[in-house]
Structure formats: C-alpha cells, structure tokens
Amino acid sequence: MPEKKKTRSDQEWLELIQECRTSGLPDREWCRLHSISIKTFHNKVSDLKKKSCIIPDPQAAPSRQMHEVVPLELGSSPVPDPGCAASDTLPVPAAHAAITVRMPGYSIEIADGASEDTIRNTLLALGRLCC
Known part of the structure; x- marks a missing residue:
C-alpha cells in the first residue's frame, strides 16, 4: 500500500x-x-x-560579480575574548565573501546571499564594539 x-x-x-x-x-x-x-x-x-498571507521573497542567487572590499575604521581596538583563540575560527574563502571587515584582532566576512538581518545584526554588533 x-x-x-x-x-x-x-x-x-x-x-x-x-x-x-x-x-x-x-x-x-x-x-x-x-x-x-x-x-x-x-x-x-x-x-x-x-489568501493575503505575507510571504518572504525568495533568496537571490549569489552574485558572480566581483565585490569591492571597503575598509572600516572603528574608534578603538576591541579586546579579543580570552576564551576564543584565533585558531578556533574558520575563515570563509575570499572568493565567497561579499563583505570583508578587518580590524586589529578581527576579520569578519559576510558571504554572498547573506540575509539583510545577518548584515544588519553584524553591523550593529560592530557598532557596539567601538562605542
């Protein structure tokens, strides 16, 4: 059956x-x-x-175009978390990064196709680090 x-x-x-x-x-x-x-x-x-339900738009296909890396200067150097060694993090391959933020002790890469929420939350967190 x-x-x-x-x-x-x-x-x-x-x-x-x-x-x-x-x-x-x-x-x-x-x-x-x-x-x-x-x-x-x-x-x-x-x-x-x-039925008038609110449906999120589908994710856009990742762009194949080159993206510009823009330096971001913050007011002060963040203090790394002692519980998180640099070797604990895995780098995102540069070919897939749409946004790269480098600061002393930090490198943040946001991949193509990242949601608006991910980008917004990342930038808000970075703003809290410097102020």
Missing part, C-alpha cells in the same frame, strides 16, 4: 516557507534537503499569497 502524502495546514506551510526563505538557500535546494516537491512548495506559496 503506498504511503499517504503528508497533509499540512496553512500555518505549517507558512512556517516551512519562512524557514526556507530565511535559510539563505534557494527554494529548490531547501526543498530538496527537506524532501518537499518544489512544485508543491511554489503552489503553496501562490495559494497563501492569494
């Missing part, structure tokens, strides 16, 4: 769509990882939009 397809409520679909759209992955990749048909996913997005 074939397995019955899982039926989800509109609320469950809204939560799944939100999770997908904030994951940083394209819809197709996220759906593949979660065993959800991309066709079903897009049909649910369309249905929920018709």
Whole structure:
C-alpha cells in the first residue's frame, strides 16, 4: 500500500516557507534537503499569497560579480575574548565573501546571499564594539 502524502495546514506551510526563505538557500535546494516537491512548495506559496498571507521573497542567487572590499575604521581596538583563540575560527574563502571587515584582532566576512538581518545584526554588533 503506498504511503499517504503528508497533509499540512496553512500555518505549517507558512512556517516551512519562512524557514526556507530565511535559510539563505534557494527554494529548490531547501526543498530538496527537506524532501518537499518544489512544485508543491511554489503552489503553496501562490495559494497563501492569494489568501493575503505575507510571504518572504525568495533568496537571490549569489552574485558572480566581483565585490569591492571597503575598509572600516572603528574608534578603538576591541579586546579579543580570552576564551576564543584565533585558531578556533574558520575563515570563509575570499572568493565567497561579499563583505570583508578587518580590524586589529578581527576579520569578519559576510558571504554572498547573506540575509539583510545577518548584515544588519553584524553591523550593529560592530557598532557596539567601538562605542
């Protein structure tokens, strides 16, 4: 006997769509990882939009163009956390970095396709370090 397809409520679909759209992955990749048909996913997005639900926009495909690295000067040098040795961090390959911030003792790289929230929160945290 074939397995019955899982039926989800509109609320469950809204939560799944939100999770997908904030994951940083394209819809197709996220759906593949979660065993959800991309066709079903897009049909649910369309249905929920018709019901006036607020649906986040899909993640833009990562840009293949070169990005400029802009130096950011802060008022004072941050003191590194003694519990976090420099060897504890893994660098992001430069080819994938859209934004790079370098300060004494720190290097922060934000990848292409990073969400607005990630960028905003990173810049807010940097602002708190200097003031």
